[in-house]
Amino acid sequence: MADLKRTHYCTDLTEKDVGQEVALMGWVQRRRDHGGLVFIDLRDRTGLIQTVFNPQEDPETHQRSHAVRSEYVIAVKGRVRPRPDDMINEKLKTGRIEVFIYHLRVLNTAETPPFQIEDDIDVSEAIRLKYRYLDLRRPSVQRNLLLRHKAYQVTRSFLDQEGFIEIETPVLTKSTPEGARDFLVPSRLNPGQFYALPQSPQLFKQLLMVSGFDRYFQIVKCYRDEDFRADRQMEFTQIDIEMSFVDEEDVHDITERLLATVFKELLDIEIPRPFKRLTYAEATSRYGLDKPDTRFGMELKNVTDIVAGSEFKLFSQVAQNGGVIKAINAKGQSSLSRKDLDDLTDFVKIYGAKGLAWIKINPDGWQSPIAKFFSEAEKEALIRALDVEAGDVLFFSADTPKVVNEILGQLRVKLGRALNLINTDEYDFLWVTHFPMFEYSQEEQRYTAMHHPFTAPVEEDLDKLETAPGEVRARAYDLVLNGHEVFGGSIRIHRRDIQEKVFHLLGIGQEEAEEKFGFLIKALEYGAPPHGGIASGFDRLIMIMTGADNIRDVIAFPKTQKATCLLTDAPSKVNRQQLLELAIRLDTENKKEN
RNA sequence: GGGGACGUAGUGAAGUGGUUCAACACGCCGGCCUGUCACGCCGGAGAUCGCGGGUUCAAAUCCCGUCGUCCCCGCCA
Numbered sequence: 092m093a094d095l096k097r098t099h100y101c102t103d104l105t106e107k108d109v110g111q112e113v114a115l116m117g118w119v120q121r122r123r124d125h126g127g128l129v130f131i132d133l134r135d136r137t138g139l140i141q142t143v144f145n146p147q148e149d150p151e152t153h154q155r156s157h158a159v160r161s162e163y164v165i166a167v168k169g170r171v172r173p174r175p176d177d178m179i180n181e182k183l184k185t186g187r188i189e190v191f192i193y194h195l196r197v198l199n200t201a202e203t204p205p206f207q208i209e210d211d212i213d214v215s216e217a218i219r220l221k222y223r224y225l226d227l228r229r230p231s232v233q234r235n236l237l238l239r240h241k242a243y244q245v246t247r248s249f250l251d252q253e254g255f256i257e258i259e260t261p262v263l264t265k266s267t268p269e270g271a272r273d274f275l276v277p278s279r280l281n282p283g284q285f286y287a288l289p290q291s292p293q294l295f296k297q298l299l300m301v302s303g304f305d306r307y308f309q310i311v312k313c314y315r316d317e318d319f320r321a322d323r324q325m326e327f328t329q330i331d332i333e334m335s336f337v338d339e340e341d342v343h344d345i346t347e348r349l350l351a352t353v354f355k356e357l358l359d360i361e362i363p364r365p366f367k368r369l370t371y372a373e374a375t376s377r378y379g380l381d382k383p384d385t386r387f388g389m390e391l392k393n394v395t396d397i398v399a400g401s402e403f404k405l406f407s408q409v410a411q412n413g414g415v416i417k418a419i420n421a422k423g424q425s426s427l428s429r430k431d432l433d434d435l436t437d438f439v440k441i442y443g444a445k446g447l448a449w450i451k452i453n454p455d456g457w458q459s460p461i462a463k464f465f466s467e468a469e470k471e472a473l474i475r476a477l478d479v480e481a482g483d484v485l486f487f488s489a490d491t492p493k494v495v496n497e498i499l500g501q502l503r504v505k506l507g508r509a510l511n512l513i514n515t516d517e518y519d520f521l522w523v524t525h526f527p528m529f530e531y532s533q534e535e536q537r538y539t540a541m542h543h544p545f546t547a548p549v550e551e552d553l554d555k556l557e558t559a560p561g562e563v564r565a566r567a568y569d570l571v572l573n574g575h576e577v578f579g580g581s582i583r584i585h586r587r588d589i590q591e592k593v594f595h596l597l598g599i600g601q602e603e604a605e606e607k608f609g610f611l612i613k614a615l616e617y618g619a620p621p622h623g624g625i626a627s628g629f630d631r632l633i634m635i636m637t638g639a640d641n642i643r644d645v646i647a648f649p650k651t652q653k654a655t656c657l658l659t660d661a662p663s664k665v666n667r668q669q670l671l672e673l674a675i676r677l678d679t680e681n682k683k684e685n
Numbered sequence: 686g687g688g689g690a691c692g693u694a695g696u697g698a699a700g701u702g703g704u705u706c707a708a709c710a711c712g713c714c715g716g717c718c719u720g721u722c723a724c725g726c727c728g729g730a731g732a733u734c735g736c737g738g739g740u741u742c743a744a745a746u747c748c749c750g751u752c753g754u755c756c757c758c759g760c761c762a
Binding site (some may be wrong): 127129139141160161175177178182186206207212214218220269270293317320323443540541546652 | 688691692695696697698712717718719720721723724725754755756757758759761762
């Protein structure tokens with residue numbers, strides 16, 4: 092290698108380099124061996140270039156090129172030549188040139204890979220993850236990680252220019268109640284005691300505001316020991332931001348400008364600002380969900396008043412018992428088959444629906460198991476309320492508002508996707524604001540914080556804290572992109588008395604509050620400025636920007652749904668000595684033998 | 686904790702009780718080939734049908750269990 096130094100990346104070379112001697116290094120994408128002429132497509136992280144081995148160039152080098160195989164690592168030296176006109180490959184960036192090789196060195200051989208190193212391969216994800224280092228050679232995966240890299244850089248430089256200071260917070264920290272399940276790390280020096288991995292640096296960034304840092308950010312790993320989803324891993328990355336002396340508008344503004352910059356620099360897309368806004372109440376009422384995909388319509392309409400007096404017992408009874416009846420109109424979809432409708436019924440049952448009432452608007456009349464219960468006047472009213480035309484299909488749900496919204500909200504998204512109502516090139520940002528402060532948990536028989544316990548209540552709702560906690564709105568906001576929550580934050584409580592009141596409401600007693608959050612309460616006493624912030628689901632954002640349909644495609648070494656790493660086989664057992672040092676004895680009797 | 690889908694050569698996949706049932710494609714190995722770029726042509730190797738048990742004269746195929754991957758509900762302040 093001493094005498095061979097790489098001069099270019101493969102796709103650095105252009106027609107301008109014709110005649111130059113170059114040295115390239117990379118992996119063998121494919122060998123096309125004609126016996127005489129041999130072509131080897133050489134790949135590095137930039138892409139491909141065709142190298143040519145001609146016996147007239149150097150007989151020995153040509154001879155040795157026969158032995159080269161896929162994914163061998165080779166170094167070559169040769170001269171750049173233009174391709175004859177009829178041999179130009181428009182599919183390659185370097186397709187107008189090729190390199191005639193007179194020196195070949197095999198730097199390493201390779202086993203035949205378990206799958207081909209190229210895009211659009213048809214191979215199970217389990218195999219890809221087991222050989223992730225090979226999977227990561229594929230251009231599409233490299234593109235994702237490159238975009239992710241650029242997003243870090245643009246974020247850092249933007250926030251730096253805006254006066255934000257990047258400060259690292261501990262990874263080994265204190266376990267706190269509320270929120271997700273903690274990952275625990277045993278302390279060897281303090282037997283029987285544990286650190287927790289941060290679910291977010293929430294408390295530390297608030298303390299940094301008390302310290303006067305004023306504008307903080309961090310690109311930081313967070314850990315939540317909960318079950319996985321397509322857009323959820325237990326270990327994920329946040330862009331974490333906190334600012335002092337600000338209100339909601341300030342946080343929205345910095346977030347919007349950050350995103351505008353990131354989208355401009357990475358995708359060359361101008362995203363219109365300011366972003367749309369809906370209150371939580373509006374979002375759930377019109378779209379059923381607190382993270383609505385607003386790239387298409389099909390809004391939920393409340394038809395309770397119209398059908399409350401109808402002959403259809405189910406509707407009239409629900410109305411009588413204080414429930415609601417809502418409907419959505421799938422325009423022009425009356426070609427949905429009976430089976431489609433049955434499948435949709437099964438789908439909504441996942442979300443607690445007992446059934447799904449539908450009406451097909453055929454040109455010759457209404458087709459539906461329930462249409463016969465409606466009077467002409469009621470039909471007329473439905474037509475007006477739902478903008479009904481021939482060819483439409485209406486779906487109804489009747490239950491409590493919470494259940495109805497969930498059911499129709501999920502159905503709406505399902506239909507939007509299935510019926511191709513969504514423009515997938517669109518990036519549709521939406522702020523959802525004024526979340527409820529608390530949610531009543533039937534399971535725990537108490538209120539829980541909808542955002543987190545440090546979120547400030549809306550000023551004018553302060554007096555309801557004691558009288559009607561369920562009605563108190565929080566100064567919390569989520570940023571929704573195409574139906575995914577990509578940022579979430581709030582203005583925080585900066586007064587001790589309010590913080591204590593909120594803890595109390597959450598059923599956290601004075602003693603517990605002191606033990607778990609004493610340091611925060613204390614800090615609030617020492618001149619805590621008003622402050623607030625926001626944090627992103629960075630992986631999710633990159634997922635959407637790359638068009639990936641799951642989060643694993645934008646993480647270099649992701650875990651499976653069962654929280655294992657197929658590459659390293661983590662997690663794994665540890666030896667007895669390690670456990671002894673940690674004063675840990677296993678009790679796996681009731682668990683599966685592992 | 687629960688619901689659903691899947692598991693057959695290196696990879697993808699056909700086959701759902703019976704006599705070529707272990708196809709096909711890509712990849713791999715060997716041979717031929719001086720303009721290919723998804724090279725082509727000829728030949729070849731490669732599968733205890735995820736694993737364990739059961740039913741049967743007979744199981745990739747039916748039953749039970751188990752392991753693994755994915756999607757979803759619960760969970761994710």
